[in-house]
Amino acid sequence: MAKKTIKINFDTGWDLAPAPESTGHIQLNEKYDLFIGGKWVKPSSGKYFATINPADEKKLAMIAEANEKDVDKAVKAARKAYDTVWSKMPAKERGKYIYRIARLIQEKAREFAVIETLDGGKPIRESRDIDIPLAAAHFFYYAGWADKLDYAFPNRKPKSLGVAGQITPWNFPLLMAAWKIAPALATGNTVVLKPAETTSLTALKLAEVIQEAGLPDGVVNIITGAGETGAAIVNHNDIDKIAFTGSTGVGKIIQNAIAGTHKKATLELGGKAANIIFEDAALDQAVEGIINGIYFNQGHVCCAGSRLFIQESVYDIVMRKLKDRMESLVVGNPLDKNTDIGAINSKEQLQVINKYLKIGQQEGAEMYQSNCTLPKKGYWCKPTLFTNVSQSNRIVQEEIFGPVLAVQTFRTVAEVIEKANNTPFGLSAGVWTDKGSKLFNMTSQLNAGIIWGNTFNKFDPTSPFGGYKESGFGREGGLHGLKDYLRF
Ligand code: NAP
Ligand code: MG
Numbered sequence: 001m002a003k004k005t006i007k008i009n010f011d012t013g014w015d016l017a018p019a020p021e022s023t024g025h026i027q028l029n030e031k032y033d034l035f036i037g038g039k040w041v042k043p044s045s046g047k048y049f050a051t052i053n054p055a056d057e058k059k060l061a062m063i064a065e066a067n068e069k070d071v072d073k074a075v076k077a078a079r080k081a082y083d084t085v086w087s088k089m090p091a092k093e094r095g096k097y098i099y100r101i102a103r104l105i106q107e108k109a110r111e112f113a114v115i116e117t118l119d120g121g122k123p124i125r126e127s128r129d130i131d132i133p134l135a136a137a138h139f140f141y142y143a144g145w146a147d148k149l150d151y152a153f154p155n156r157k158p159k160s161l162g163v164a165g166q167i168t169p170w171n172f173p174l175l176m177a178a179w180k181i182a183p184a185l186a187t188g189n190t191v192v193l194k195p196a197e198t199t200s201l202t203a204l205k206l207a208e209v210i211q212e213a214g215l216p217d218g219v220v221n222i223i224t225g226a227g228e229t230g231a232a233i234v235n236h237n238d239i240d241k242i243a244f245t246g247s248t249g250v251g252k253i254i255q256n257a258i259a260g261t262h263k264k265a266t267l268e269l270g271g272k273a274a275n276i277i278f279e280d281a282a283l284d285q286a287v288e289g290i291i292n293g294i295y296f297n298q299g300h301v302c303c304a305g306s307r308l309f310i311q312e313s314v315y316d317i318v319m320r321k322l323k324d325r326m327e328s329l330v331v332g333n334p335l336d337k338n339t340d341i342g343a344i345n346s347k348e349q350l351q352v353i354n355k356y357l358k359i360g361q362q363e364g365a366e367m368y369q370s371n372c373t374l375p376k377k378g379y380w381c382k383p384t385l386f387t388n389v390s391q392s393n394r395i396v397q398e399e400i401f402g403p404v405l406a407v408q409t410f411r412t413v414a415e416v417i418e419k420a421n422n423t424p425f426g427l428s429a430g431v432w433t434d435k436g437s438k439l440f441n442m443t444s445q446l447n448a449g450i451i452w453g454n455t456f457n458k459f460d461p462t463s464p465f466g467g468y469k470e471s472g473f474g475r476e477g478g479l480h481g482l483k484d485y486l487r488f
Pocket of ligand 1: 466
């Protein structure tokens, strides 16, 4: 019998036929106004700015820039809606509106996913399978709590706060809006929300959903603009609570600005998570976890596993598997269903990442990047890792917010805990081991708000999310997420 030869191509990457998601089904306006008091209103300055697709640098739409006057209008609309309608409405009626929003997001999931990918550069697989379903899940989850607050907090007579000012970042645009709006509405508050200037489109589409859901005018107001618009919300006298997700730098400015006022705050800030691999871990799974931890969403994740700690005895094998896996990552068109790593969100963010790549090399670390080719137009960064780094290096201490991993080794549990806890942040961590007892020991000693065991970057509306130290305070998600919108 003739022998057959089967050739296996171990070259870089896979040659996959393009599988682009279509854009024919989405509806985008050329220009978006501000959503205030249930209506679309022109910005008082008459100014608009462009939002672009970071994968090809083409303009998608023009977005209104809200100034102090517009912020005041939005806060007044939210206050009126709070006083006259929302705070008086029976809780079970409030819940129905929130369910309606959840269902409409589900119905329009495909459109939301494509717009999220176009505006922000993230792979369609992520916006389709993670961002949009999770956003709907947050509305469903909190809708269920609206009329059960007395059970959630027995004998404590929970009351709403009033008007919440909410400011979100560009890495999970719709999901962050859902994390903020859903618990605020369930607890009877009204909202003024500002999305990040580079990714406002899905929040504006959410405004359309809110209109379609028939939410009373002014209960949710969505206004767009840059940092000054956010600052005007923070400094408005008639705001009762600030919910902010973004950088630690801006978080500090906000905390200073509201010190001594009646305003409550939750700040969800930066991170520098440790992903810790013990020698007894399932190594292939751990390597998938490392890849997911840092290259997911181009590393634009506050809880990204940006520091990797490998137990010395398995260092060589983990590094070999990791580099092999990096070579198979598909970088390119975010709309292609095969793409693993999409575009960097903006030119500015790409400059920040490139600055850190230089710093890492100047600090004496060894840089390794996968062999992929990057598209000519748009903003891109190859999956990158640094070895030969030390604890004091800036690439180990500072948040890069890009697909850049710093790799270190350890011998003992005590050593890795000391190293893992040695940054200003404390948002998340990952532990990979075969031993449950080791895992529980680690969770009690790591200073991190979220610790994943034998997995990474998993989110669920029932589970509280938030940080320690300079990663902020307050929790979003779960019962804890309700508490921060209530007084007792
Ligand atoms: P950012 O620069 O702090 O911006 C966050 C939001 O604040 C944006 O809407 C921004 O508007 C606005 N803003 C800027 N300056 C402001 C000011 N002085 N007062 C009020 N608002 C202001 O952060 P980013 O670059 O968008 O997002 C990345 C950061 O978010 C990372 O540090 C990441 O770790 C963090 N993050 C944390 C979590 C968490 O849950 N802990 C989740 C996601 C992201 P413009 O966009 O228009 O400038
Ligand atoms: Mg954009």
